[in-house]
Amino acid sequence: MKKIVIINHYGVTPDMPGPSKNYEMSKFFADHCNCKSEFWICGYSHYVGKMDESLKKLRIQSKKTNGNHSVVRIKSTPYRKNAFLRQLNIVIFDIITSIKILFSKNIDYLIITTPPVSIFNVITTKLKKIKLIADVEDLWPLFLQDMGMDNKIAINYMNYASDYLYNKSDGIAAVSSGMIDYVKERTDSNKMMWISPLGVNTGDYFNKEKDNNLIKGKAWAKDFKIMYLGVHGKANDIFSVLKTIREFNKKFSNMINGRKISFIFIGDGEQKNNIIEYAKELNLDNVYFEDAVPGSLVPDYLIHADVCLTNLMKIESFKRVRPNKLFQYMALGKPIISGIWGEFQDIIEKFKTGIYVDFNQPENASEKIYTLLMNEILLKQMSLNGVEYVEEYGNRKKIFKEFYDYITKL
Numbered sequence: 001m002k003k004i005v006i007i008n009h010y011g012v013t014p015d016m017p018g019p020s021k022n023y024e025m026s027k028f029f030a031d032h033c034n035c036k037s038e039f040w041i042c043g044y045s046h047y048v049g050k051m052d053e054s055l056k057k058l059r060i061q062s063k064k065t066n067g068n069h070s071v072v073r074i075k076s077t078p079y080r081k082n083a084f085l086r087q088l089n090i091v092i093f094d095i096i097t098s099i100k101i102l103f104s105k106n107i108d109y110l111i112i113t114t115p116p117v118s119i120f121n122v123i124t125t126k127l128k129k130i131k132l133i134a135d136v137e138d139l140w141p142l143f144l145q146d147m148g149m150d151n152k153i154a155i156n157y158m159n160y161a162s163d164y165l166y167n168k169s170d171g172i173a174a175v176s177s178g179m180i181d182y183v184k185e186r187t188d189s190n191k192m193m194w195i196s197p198l199g200v201n202t203g204d205y206f207n208k209e210k211d212n213n214l215i216k217g218k219a220w221a222k223d224f225k226i227m228y229l230g231v232h233g234k235a236n237d238i239f240s241v242l243k244t245i246r247e248f249n250k251k252f253s254n255m256i257n258g259r260k261i262s263f264i265f266i267g268d269g270e271q272k273n274n275i276i277e278y279a280k281e282l283n284l285d286n287v288y289f290e291d292a293v294p295g296s297l298v299p300d301y302l303i304h305a306d307v308c309l310t311n312l313m314k315i316e317s318f319k320r321v322r323p324n325k326l327f328q329y330m331a332l333g334k335p336i337i338s339g340i341w342g343e344f345q346d347i348i349e350k351f352k353t354g355i356y357v358d359f360n361q362p363e364n365a366s367e368k369i370y371t372l373l374m375n376e377i378l379l380k381q382m383s384l385n386g387v388e389y390v391e392e393y394g395n396r397k398k399i400f401k402e403f404y405d406y407i408t409k410l
Helices: 021-032 083-103 120-127 142-146 152-168 177-186 238-252 272-281 295-302 316-320 325-331 343-350 362-373 376-393 396-407
Strands: 002-008 035-042 061-066 069-074 109-114 131-136 171-174 192-195 224-229 259-266 287-290 307-310 336-338 354-356
Touching: 002 021, 021 035, 021 069, 021 396, 035 083, 069 083, 083 120, 109 120, 109 152, 120 131, 120 152, 131 152, 131 177, 142 152, 142 316, 152 177, 171 177, 171 396, 177 192, 177 316, 192 396, 224 295, 238 259, 238 272, 238 362, 272 287, 295 325, 307 325, 325 336, 325 343, 325 376, 336 343, 343 354, 354 362, 362 376
Parallel strands: 002 035, 002 109, 035 069, 109 131, 131 171, 171 192, 224 259, 224 307, 259 287, 307 336, 336 354
Antiparallel strands: 061 069
16 A cells, blocks of 8 residues: 655645645545545644644654545644744754654655745655655745845755755645746756646535524624635735725725625734724725634635735736636635636636726726626626536546546556
8 A cells, every 4th residue: 555645834724824735635545545645744733833733742753544535733843923943943844854754654656835945854855765755835935035135144055955956846736827937947848837727625515504603693693794714914915905995985986786805814914903004094994804714614704705806016027927816716605806817817818707907006906806796797607607617627526536546657
C-alpha cells in the first residue's frame, strides 16, 4: 500500500477557518486510492493565531488517525503581526518536518504546498529518494514584491528556495495556468506539470438548502445581500471596495425591488480592524462585518447571498491567480462581482458567470454593479452558468483523481 504525505504549513482541517483543499485531497487519497495518507500541518494556526490544544506543554507533535488517513500537527513558535517571528515559525516547522521525513519509513510520494517556501524538506526528501511534488498555490516572492516588499535578503532567499523546490521536484502542480507559465520560466519545462485548480467538494455546495436560523437576528438577514467571504488583508484591497460602496449609495439609493442592499464581509485578517474603522469614516450604514467561520460552514453562509463579491489589488502578478472564491461562489449559483483582473476575469467573462469591475474607479464600478443588479434575467443565467462551470472544472473529486493519476506516473 502506497504512502503519501502532504505538507502544508498553513494547512487547516474543516473545523477551522481557512482553505481545506489539501486536507480534503489527503483524505481522498486515503479513502479512494487504496493508500495511506498523512497531512502534516503547523500546530500554530495562521488563521486564528492560536496553538492547537493537542500541542500544549512540551508536546512537539500530535497525530489523529482515522482508517488510512492521519492528520499530524507539528509544533512551532507562535507569532502575530510580527514578520521575524513568522519567518522563525516557518523555519522551525521546516526543520522539524525534515527530521520527520528523514526518520519516516515507506513514504512513496511527498507533496509540498507552497507558500511558504522551504529548503530542508526538499533536501531530506531527495536524500530519501522519495518522489517529490510541488503544489504551487501562491507565487512567493513575486506577489509579495508586487505588493511592496523590498527586503532584498528575504526576496533573494525566497527566490532561491522556490527555484530549488521547482528544480528538485519530480512533478509540479499549480492552481492556475498563469502560475504554471511562471514556474516554466524558472525551471525545466520538460518536467511533468499540470493545472490542479482549488475547486470545491460539490457534495457540500450543490443543492444546498438555506438554514435561516444561521443568520436569524442579523441586521442584514432580510436584505438583498452582496457577500464577501475571505481574508481581510492587504492583498484584498477592501478599502477600494468600500469607496465603491459609498459611491453606489450616493447614486442609487441603495434599494432593489423594495429591498435594502447590504454588503456583508465575513472573515478575518490583519487589516480587518482598519477596514471596519474606514467603513465608519465613510458612514456606510449598509456594510456589515462578521467573524471568520470554519471551512465546513462556508457554504452555509454563502448560500444566503444574492450576489458574491471578491477583489485583489490591481497588480500585474495577480493576473495569474485563480482564487478559491471563484469555485465557492459559482458552486452555489452566485453571480460574481469581481475586481480581479487577468485569468479570473477571463473565466467569469468567457463563461458568463459574473462581471469584472475596477474598484479603483468607484464611479464606473458602482454603475456596472447597479446595471447588473437590475438585470434579473442575467443574474439567473449567471447562476446556472456558474454551477455548470464548477461541475466541469471545479469538482474536487475529479481534480484529486487527476492529481493522483499524475503523481503515480512519475
